[in-house]
Amino acid sequence: xxxxxxxxxxxxxHHDLKERKEIFRAAxxxxxxxxxxxxxxxxxGVPQTAHWREHMRVDIGLLLGCDCIYMLxxxxxxxxxxLELDVASSCGIEVMFQHDGLCIET
Numbered sequence: 001x002x003x004x005x006x007x008x009x010x011x012x013x014h015h016d017l018k019e020r021k022e023i024f025r026a027a028x029x030x031x032x033x034x035x036x037x038x039x040x041x042x043x044x045g046v047p048q049t050a051h052w053r054e055h056m057r058v059d060i061g062l063l064l065g066c067d068c069i070y071m072l073x074x075x076x077x078x079x080x081x082x083l084e085l086d087v088a089s090s091c092g093i094e095v096m097f098q099h100d101g102l103c104i105e106t
Contacts (some may be wrong), residue, residue, distance in 0.1 A: 003037040008064045008094070009084045010072030012041075012051060027098065028052040039066055056080055060087055086088060 008027050012020050024091055028038045044058045059080075062094075063069060069088040075081035088095055 003035060004025065005039060005065065006031055006068040006070065007059075007066040007084070007088075008035045008041065008070050009010040009063075009075055009081045011074050011078035011081060012079045013078065013080065015081050017048070027070065031070060036068070039063075047068065050079070059084065063087060063093070064091065066093060067095055069093065071097045073098050 008024055008031070010024060011026070017043070024040050024042050028040045031038045039062050041055070041059045041062065044055065044062060046055050046058050061081075063084055066089070069084060071081065071085060075085070085095065087093075
């Protein structure tokens with residue numbers, strides 16, 4: 001049986017980049033252990049110094065190839081996350097929210 005592919009969405013802009021990478025990586029590990037194939041936008045192939053729009057164009061393309069989107073705590077504070085959630089919802093992609101620990105809820 002093929003694993004569900006999940007895209008991690010979380011606030012990045014205006015945060016400590018090292019901290020955010022660690023949070024995304026921890027979520028990636030948890031999701032892999034839960035049996036998902038994970039798409040981490042920090043591994044999107046776009047240089048970190050590229051403009052936000054360039055990242056979003058690539059990230060939305062990655063998201064569209066997924067079965068689910070996993071919204072990290074604090075996503076509500078990010079315009080990019082709101083856009084990703086809107087795209088996922090509009091395209092019928094399952095939405096999951098992070099709570100304490102992995103605690104996935106749809």
